[in-house]
Amino acid sequence: MTSKGLLLHEVGLRDGLQMESQVVPLEKKAAWLSGLLESGMDIIQVGSFVHPVKVPQMADTDELFRRFTAHKKPRAILSGLVLNEKGLERGLACGVEMFCLGASASETHSLKNTGMGTDEAVTRIIGAAKAAVAAGKKVQLSVQSAFGCGFEGLISEERVLKIVRAYVEAGLRNISLADTAGHAHPAQVERLFGAVLALDPGIECACHFHNTYGLGMANMFAALRAGVSSFETSFAGLGGCPFTKVAAGNVATEDFVHVLQLEGLRKDVSLDRLLAVARDAAAHFERDMQGFVYKTGPIRTQTAV
Amino acid sequence: MTSKGLLLHEVGLRDGLQMESQVVPLEKKAAWLSGLLESGMDIIQVGSFVHPVKVPQMADTDELFRRFTAHKKPRAILSGLVLNEKGLERGLACGVEMFCLGASASETHSLKNTGMGTDEAVTRIIGAAKAAVAAGKKVQLSVQSAFGCGFEGLISEERVLKIVRAYVEAGLRNISLADTAGHAHPAQVERLFGAVLALDPGIECACHFHNTYGLGMANMFAALRAGVSSFETSFAGLGGCPFTKVAAGNVATEDFVHVLQLEGLRKDVSLDRLLAVARDAAAHFERDMQGFVYKTGPIRTQTAV
Numbered sequence: 337m338t339s340k341g342l343l344l345h346e347v348g349l350r351d352g353l354q355m356e357s358q359v360v361p362l363e364k365k366a367a368w369l370s371g372l373l374e375s376g377m378d379i380i381q382v383g384s385f386v387h388p389v390k391v392p393q394m395a396d397t398d399e400l401f402r403r404f405t406a407h408k409k410p411r412a413i414l415s416g417l418v419l420n421e422k423g424l425e426r427g428l429a430c431g432v433e434m435f436c437l438g439a440s441a442s443e444t445h446s447l448k449n450t451g452m453g454t455d456e457a458v459t460r461i462i463g464a465a466k467a468a469v470a471a472g473k474k475v476q477l478s479v480q481s482a483f484g485c486g487f488e489g490l491i492s493e494e495r496v497l498k499i500v501r502a503y504v505e506a507g508l509r510n511i512s513l514a515d516t517a518g519h520a521h522p523a524q525v526e527r528l529f530g531a532v533l534a535l536d537p538g539i540e541c542a543c544h545f546h547n548t549y550g551l552g553m554a555n556m557f558a559a560l561r562a563g564v565s566s567f568e569t570s571f572a573g574l575g576g577c578p579f580t581k582v583a584a585g586n587v588a589t590e591d592f593v594h595v596l597q598l599e600g601l602r603k604d605v606s607l608d609r610l611l612a613v614a615r616d617a618a619a620h621f622e623r624d625m626q627g628f629v630y631k632t633g634p635i636r637t638q639t640a641v
Numbered sequence: 642m643t644s645k646g647l648l649l650h651e652v653g654l655r656d657g658l659q660m661e662s663q664v665v666p667l668e669k670k671a672a673w674l675s676g677l678l679e680s681g682m683d684i685i686q687v688g689s690f691v692h693p694v695k696v697p698q699m700a701d702t703d704e705l706f707r708r709f710t711a712h713k714k715p716r717a718i719l720s721g722l723v724l725n726e727k728g729l730e731r732g733l734a735c736g737v738e739m740f741c742l743g744a745s746a747s748e749t750h751s752l753k754n755t756g757m758g759t760d761e762a763v764t765r766i767i768g769a770a771k772a773a774v775a776a777g778k779k780v781q782l783s784v785q786s787a788f789g790c791g792f793e794g795l796i797s798e799e800r801v802l803k804i805v806r807a808y809v810e811a812g813l814r815n816i817s818l819a820d821t822a823g824h825a826h827p828a829q830v831e832r833l834f835g836a837v838l839a840l841d842p843g844i845e846c847a848c849h850f851h852n853t854y855g856l857g858m859a860n861m862f863a864a865l866r867a868g869v870s871s872f873e874t875s876f877a878g879l880g881g882c883p884f885t886k887v888a889a890g891n892v893a894t895e896d897f898v899h900v901l902q903l904e905g906l907r908k909d910v911s912l913d914r915l916l917a918v919a920r921d922a923a924a925h926f927e928r929d930m931q932g933f934v935y936k937t938g939p940i941r942t943q944t945a946v
Contacts, residue, residue: 489941519940521903522862549940550896550933554859557827591855598826628855635824635854636794 342601343566345379345542346372346589348617349400350417352574353393354384356621362396364620366403368613372412372571373404375609377589379413379434379566385423398430405431413474419450424464428471435468437461438478438514441495442485445516449480458499462506469508476542476566477503478512482528484519493528500532500539509538512568515555518548518584522558529562542566545587546575547626552587553595567592572614573626588627590614594634607634647906648871650684650847651677651894653922654705655722657879658698659689661926667701669925671708673918677717677876678709680914682894684718684739684871690728703735710736718779724755729769733776740773742766743783743819746800747790750821754785763804767811774813781847781871782808783817787833789824798833805837805844814843817873820860823853823889827863834867847871850892851880852931857892858900872897877919878931893932895919899939912939 349369353360365383372380382404383397397416404410415434416427427435439457440446446454465475481488482496500511511532529541543559543566545552556567573588590610596602607629614630624631654674658665677685687709688702702721709715720739721732732740744762745751751759770780786793787801805816816837834846848864848871850857861872878893895915901907912934919935929936 484940521900523904548933548937549899550858550893551900553855554862554900557859557862588855594854595826595856595859599828628853632853635789635822 341565342560342596343378343542344589344593344602344605345381345415345566345568346377346571347381347544347568347586348372348570348572348574348589350381350383350394351544351568351586352570352572354391355575356393358621359393359395360620362399365396365400368571368617369400369404371609371613371616373410374606375613376605377412377610379415381415381417381436381568382432384417384419385426386419398426401427401430401432405433415474415476418464420460421464421467424468428468428473432473434474434476435465436476436478436512437465437468438480438512439499440480440485440516441491441499442481442488444487445481445485448487454495454499458502462502462508465503465508466506474510475508476510476512477508478514478542478544480514481516482513482520483515483524484517486517490519493531496528497531497535500535504536504539509536510540510542512542512544512566514544514568515546518546518551520545520555521551522554525555525558526562529559529564533563540565542568544568546584547573547587548576548584553591556587556592571610571627572617572630574617576626585626588614588625588629591627591629594629598635646870647865647901648683648847649894649898649907649910650686650720650871650873651682651876652686652849652873652891653677653875653877653879653894655686655688655699656849656873656891657875657877659696660880661698663926664698664700665925667704670701670705673876673922674705674709676914676918676921678715679911680918681910682717682915684720686720686722686741686873687737689722689724690731691724703731706732706735706737710738720779720781723769725765726769726772729773733773733778737778739779739781740770741781741783741817742770742773743785743817744804745785745790745821746796746804747786747793749792750786750790753792759800759804763807767807767813770808770813771811779815780813781815781817782813783819783847783849785819786821787818788820788826788829789822791822795824798836801833802836802840805840809841809844814841815845815847817847817849817871819849819873820851823851823856825850825860826856827859830860830863831867834864834869838868845870847873849873851889852878852892853881853889858896861892861897876915876932877922877935879922881931890931893919893930893934896932896934899934903940 388395569589570586576585693700874894875891881890
């Protein structure tokens with residue numbers, strides 16, 4: 337598939353839940369995290385370190401980390417999203433193993449999200465990332481709105497590559513391109529990841545797609561062909577806005593693992609455990625989630641007649 | 642893309658509506674067909690010629706054809722599905738230009754659907770197809786359940802290729818592989834279409850995917866890469882069973898045209914007209930349909946800042 341292997345990075349507890357206005361109790365988050373750990377996912381994003389007043393859903397991120405890191409090394413790498421130095425401090429204090437940081441390629445999105453333009457945000461993020469590396473932690477740097485922006489429309493590939501070059505020049509080569517708005521399409525995905533991977537042989541790419549226009553899964557396969565090695569997904573397809581009919585969630589983890597296994601890949605992951613987590617999430621939120629396979633069950637693939 | 646071009650075949654009025662228990666009035670079908678014709682689709686399947694008692698939804702297929710063929714040549718090729726010689730007679734009498742016929746690669750599915758095993762069904766279908774060709778009509782022959790079967794599970798590729806060889810030996814080279822159960826996955830799609838196209842340089846392939854497990858769009862792109870030249874889709878993603886939460890519809894026509902246009906293809910088709918038909922269908926059925934773009938609107942792709 338890719339020479340670098342294929343890593344599964346679960347981000348539902350962060351990118352999924354942050355869109356949910358109803359705060360999920362800590363015990364429920366812990367139960368889902370346990371299920372995800374048991375499934376055999378490689379990396380699990382536990383939450384983000386943002387101001388609890390701004391995002392109440394993430395107020396217990398530190399405590400959730402501590403529960404799973406205080407007494408033993410967890411089975412997966414536990415990642416946390418941080419926006420700044422303050423978040424980094426909190427993450428270092430509670431056992432984060434992999435720090436995810438990012439800047440938006442859309443100037444408008446960057447200003448709305450952080451109050452800083454892209455250039456300033458990139459500089460600041462690189463500073464925090466270097467501090468995390470100095471503390472012995474893994475780091476992943478993302479470019480948000482890499483494939484288009486709800487505010488600005490098309491984002492030029494040169495804007496994205498400029499940010500990636502800044503990361504690489506700082507020695508940071510674990511790079512995620514995030515399709516924040518769901519605008520990516522397969523030819524663009526192959527082209528842009530191809531261009532990023534061509535910058536430096538040490539780069540490892542991750543992808544993050546939203547399914548706003550029904551293209552999430554097709555884009556995952558385009559990324560796979562382009563040589564992307566880490567795939568970010570959310571259990572049950574969490575991540576869309578529950579108050580509209582627009583299905584803007586992430587690609588569902590269990591749907592992606594299901595098709596990978598049809599293709600003979602990652603049979604080490606427990607699809608049953610992932611389906612159990614997705615079904616429990618659907619029961620918790622009492623609504624139809626974006627995932628498919630938690631509703632249908634997996635395809636029966638017994639030997640042909 | 643492919644040397645043979647890329648044809649769009651709308652099948653919602655047949656494969657979509659046949660799943661709907663509520664019979665759609667003829668005037669409504671005619672309005673949707675008019676919109677689809679104005680959009681610039683290449684081929685539009687108007688209905689099937691089955692016994693009206695068996696499928697009441699299709700009872701007015703002959704009349705719908707006559708409305709659009711009696712006075713002038715329609716802008717698109719109008720296709721009709723026939724199961725047997727009786728259907729062929731009806732189709733020839735009401736102006737069908739392209740006959741679609743098929744047999745299932747799953748013995749169980751074939752028996753349940755037609756009362757005949759696969760071999761007998763193939764022989765009979767080839768006979769009817771030759772009669773259509775003799776009458777000066779276009780013909781497309783499909784293999785149903787080509788990628789897996791709800792009853793039998795996996796279907797061996799050799800079973801599919803055996804049917805295709807029988808078609809080709811009869812001089813019938815317009816071949817559709819239908820993923821009736823939605824079991825197809827991208828690597829399988831590329832492999833099987835590659836094997837079919839390798840059988841004879843005169844073969845033109847069509848594909849037909851259901852989105853049961855969320856893989857429809859990814860499979861369309863796999864088919865495009867494999868050299869498939871005709872793509873079957875349903876407006877609004879019609880085709881799933883409306884009485885379950887399982888989203889087993891076809892890939893939505895307007896979603897596919899939307900992404901093709903993002904990729905610079907088929908800009909001659911009016912996405913706006915397709916979206917209007919999909920929105921009218923959602924209003925008619927008073928439910929959330931499987932398509933995405935009729936809800937979100939298309940991606941704004943103005944020049945990058």
